[in-house]
Amino acid sequence: MIASQAELTQQLLNSGLWISSKVNGVFGWGQGFETVISALDSRITQFSEADAATSINFPPILDRSILTRTGYLHSFPELCGSVHSFCGSEHEHQALLTAVEGDADWSPHVKQTDVALTPAVCYPLYPTLSGTLPEDGVLYSLSSYVFRHEPSLDPARLQAFRMRENVRLGNQAQVVAWRQLWMDRALSLLTSLELDVELDIATDPFFGRGGKMMKANQKQDEGKFEILCPITSAEEPTAIASFNYHQSKFSSVFEILLADGELAHSACIGFGLERCALALFSTHGMALETWPAAVRQELGL
Ligand code: AMP
Ligand code: ZN
Numbered sequence: 001m002i003a004s005q006a007e008l009t010q011q012l013l014n015s016g017l018w019i020s021s022k023v024n025g026v027f028g029w030g031q032g033f034e035t036v037i038s039a040l041d042s043r044i045t046q047f048s049e050a051d052a053a054t055s056i057n058f059p060p061i062l063d064r065s066i067l068t069r070t071g072y073l074h075s076f077p078e079l080c081g082s083v084h085s086f087c088g089s090e091h092e093h094q095a096l097l098t099a100v101e102g103d104a105d106w107s108p109h110v111k112q113t114d115v116a117l118t119p120a121v122c123y124p125l126y127p128t129l130s131g132t133l134p135e136d137g138v139l140y141s142l143s144s145y146v147f148r149h150e151p152s153l154d155p156a157r158l159q160a161f162r163m164r165e166n167v168r169l170g171n172q173a174q175v176v177a178w179r180q181l182w183m184d185r186a187l188s189l190l191t192s193l194e195l196d197v198e199l200d201i202a203t204d205p206f207f208g209r210g211g212k213m214m215k216a217n218q219k220q221d222e223g224k225f226e227i228l229c230p231i232t233s234a235e236e237p238t239a240i241a242s243f244n245y246h247q248s249k250f251s252s253v254f255e256i257l258l259a260d261g262e263l264a265h266s267a268c269i270g271f272g273l274e275r276c277a278l279a280l281f282s283t284h285g286m287a288l289e290t291w292p293a294a295v296r297q298e299l300g301l
Contacts, residue, residue, distance in 0.1 A: 064115055081147040145161065
């Protein structure tokens, strides 16, 4: 029988795979869990290398104007993590300390900085590509911690987690075919890990009433697919990987052009590394040594 959210969390903590913090959705990871994350990352790297994708990384913060320019605050205001810091005088510092020592809200004493927490790994990439792309477009492989403000008791819904992305910019046909290739690769990889996965059309959690229309459009345009796998529920499996086709959404904001002068199209595919690892631990158990030999071999463990 599949473990409930609370049971799985307890099993992860008891076995030292996860380390507790006082905040919902924030954990540390023990060595066994990290071993699996690294193994998954290496398997994904093999595909990125087959694509000859350029491997680059950004820190988990980004220029916050990227979020405002791409409409992130319109679509996902409740998920956004903005960064604030103290910028005042000595006198104002006293006011900050009075609030801190009184366990009061200290937000009136800090100011918004130029950065925000990265909500998805591909965001910092697009502004670096302004201009004209090479004839065959570009491929990138990236990885980072990302932040989403969605505190939860579900061990698969974290506030900070690692996302392994690959991104393609090119013409529509190139980008759509490349997304399909990754859906096939991901399904075959996850199936070889003996996970009970299925591919389904999906939508992003666009906010509010306006969001309903955006979800409907995204579905109609087949803008998002997800691979789902049971982690704490067979009836409501969890998305462990996503395959997004943005059309020219990002290239129109950052003026990314094809060699023929048309706007580029883009797609990104993202594996939630903690969720993929969780799917494995939930399916095969907390002890790596007892996992099926074929799964360990596939992961090089
Ligand atoms: P998204 O950009 O929402 O499609 O997310 C990309 C991938 O990140 C998803 O397919 C999940 O595997 C993973 N993911 C999304 N949200 C969370 C979360 N709150 N906690 C852990 N993993 C997540
Ligand atoms: Zn992305």
